[in-house]
Each structure stands twice: as C-alpha cells, then as structure tokens.
C-alpha cells in the first residue's frame with residue numbers, strides 16, 4: 251500500500267534519514283520505533299507529504315506521490331497534540347472533515363454518531379474540547395480522523411501526553427479500531443512496550459537507519475544487533491569468544507566461565523567474538539549446586555531485590571563483576587537471598603542468543 255524506494259532526507263549536512271526502502275502492506279499496523287532523533291517523524295512526514303525527500307520515491311497504492319501535496323494524498327493524521335478546534339463542539343469538530351468534502355447533512359450526522367460510538371464517547375457530542383480529559387480529546391481526534399475513512403492513518407506519538415494507565419487503555423482502543431476498520435496504520439513511538447503491544451511489524455530505527463524490521467516477537471527473540479537487543483525488552487549482554495563451534499557452541503565469557511549457546515551459522519568458527527544475550531525472564535536463581543541437563547550456570551551474589559507488582563527482579567553481581575537482572579513471578583514464598591550467600595544463576599541453553 252505504501253512503498254518507499256531508496257528514500258533519503260538531508261537537512262544541510264545532517265542526514266536525518268539514510269537510504270531506506272520499505273513496503274507497508276494493506277491493513278497492516280506498522281510502528282516506527284526508535285530513540286529521539288532517529289528519524290521516525292522525518293519518515294512519517296515524508297509519507298504524509300509534509301516534508302520532501304532529498305532522494306528516492308514514495309509510492310501510494312502503486313502511484314508515485316513523491317511530489318504530490320499532503321492534501322491530495324488522502325491520509326489521516328493524529329498527533330500528540332490533539333489539534334481540536336476549541337470554539338467548535340465535539341460533534342462539529344468531527345463533522346468538519348466531512349463538511350469540507352461536501353457530504354450531505356444526514357450522512358454527516360449518521361457517520362459522526364457512528365464514530366462517536368466507536369470511540370465510546372457518544373455522550374460528549376455537544377461539549378467543547380476543553381470540557382474533556384486528555385484521553386477523551388485524543389479519542390475525539392482519532393474519531394475525526396477515521397470519520398472520512400482514509401485508507402491510511404499516520405499517528406505520531408498520539409499517546410505521548412497521557413499517563414501510563416490511560417496510555418495502555420488507549421493502546422487497546424486504537425488496536426481495536428484498527429482491527430474493526432481494517433485501516434492501514436503507520437504509528438510512531440519511542441516506547442518499546444507500546445510498539446510490542448500494538449504492532450504487526452516494528453521498524454526499529456537508529457541514527458537515521460533501519461536496525462531491524464519484523465514482527466515484535468522476531469525483534470525480541472532474534473535481535474539482529476546489540477542495539478536491537480538493548481532497545482527491545484531488558485537484556486544483559488556478556489562479552490565472550492566461541493571456543494567450541496557448533497549449532498550449540500561453547501562460549502568463554504570475559505569472566506573466565508563458559509556457557510553453551512545456540513550459534514548462528516556465521517558464528518560457528520572458533521575465536522568468533524561476540525556477546526551472549528540473556529533476558530531476565532529466562533533466568534532463575536538457585537541456591538544449590540546441581541545443574542539440570544541442558545542448563546548453564548553462572549555464580550554470584552544477589553545485591554538487590556525489587557518488587558515491581560506481578561514480578562520480582564533480583565540484581566545479581568556475577569563473579570567477574572557484571573550485574574545481571576533475574577526476573578520471576580511474585581509469590582508469597584518468594585525466596586530472599588542475603589547478600590552474603592553465594593547463588594547460582596541458571597538458564598536453559600536454548601534461552602540465550604549469541605550476537606557477533
């Protein structure tokens with residue numbers, strides 16, 4: 251539905267977006283994720299027609315729209331600031347894009363009522379935007395955007411101004427609208443959890459380049475680089491070197507201890523340097539020395555324990571000095587480890603990844 255072919259953007263000497271190609275599928279929810287300044291908004295604005303590429307082409311439904319102005323691209327946009335018109339009621343705000351398009355009055359009433367139901371705010375039609383909460387205002391801007399049924403909606407940090415709880419609720423609502431209407435969505439956020447929650451695919455950007463593009467689970471379980479492993483979810487990366495290559499190889503860590511790790515084919519060579527990626531939820535702490543088959547073990551001391559609601563996080567300082575986080579579900583009989591007691595951190599061989 252949307253195609254980018256070798257698109258670049260420069261501002262003077264600064265390359266905001268290096269050569270990037272992308273295909274967005276019909277009905278897909280694709281998220282542009284990345285730290286501040288990585289080029290997400292630049293990319294979105296070029297698709298919207300609010301910024302001109304320095305090179306490359308933008309294709310919309312098979313048509314080159316690179317030089318087509320924003321208003322002729324037929325897309326909907328939702329921003330962090332709600333941009334509702336303060337002197338108009340909610341009804342008038344939502345009706346506005348239809349009036350511009352000369353839709354008949356009865357049809358306007360029908361469609362505004364329908365989208366107000368969809369965003370679950372049918373009772374606020376006669377209020378002014380300032381009489382609504384932030385979350386309600388954002389739902390109204392979404393309603394105003396979907397009322398004229400654009401085939402593509404671009405959203406730039408739409409939930410950035412909302413508190414955590416409301417943000418999570420709105421994530422579900424946007425997802426729900428997406429599923430119900432089947433609209434293609436391009437969504438910008440710097441919040442990895444939001445991206446994981448909502449997207450069919452995530453395009454993770456870093457310094458104007460695409461680090462990885464794929465479904466959330468792929469970025470989480472098969473990160474293509476250290477940047478991805480670090481940005482998505484929590485991770486500990488232990489430097490090491492392959493000593494015994496193989497599909498499951500042995501890696502000697504900088505601390506001198508060894509562990510067995512699945513190796514990607516290109517890393518099945520003795521001497522390959524890289525990092526072992528461990529996720530807190532794949533680790534367990536045990537205080538006995540029996541290691542189960544197909545498990546690895548590292549030794550250390552628990553230095554801190556944090557209860558974060560449903561889960562508990564133990565911070566373990568490993569022999570060699572690296573700190574590693576271990577996460578487990580909170581339970582009544584949660585094991586407490588005094589800081590003087592040596593512990594073993596164990597994980598199943600399949601749970602780690604090796605990044606060259």
Ligand SMILES: Nc1ncnc2c1ncn2[C@@H]1O[C@H](COP(=O)(O)OP(=O)(O)OP(=O)(O)O)[C@@H](O)[C@H]1O
Nearest residue numbers: 261264266284285286287288289290291292293440
């Ligand atoms: N109009 C502009 N003129 C000059 N430089 C710009 C302009 N717009 C963006 N940039 C620069 O381009 C780079 C990418 O910016 P962009 O806004 O796309 O990042 P972003 O990933 O959306 O960041 P954020 O999450 O902070 O919005 C940044 O270094 C930014 O300073």
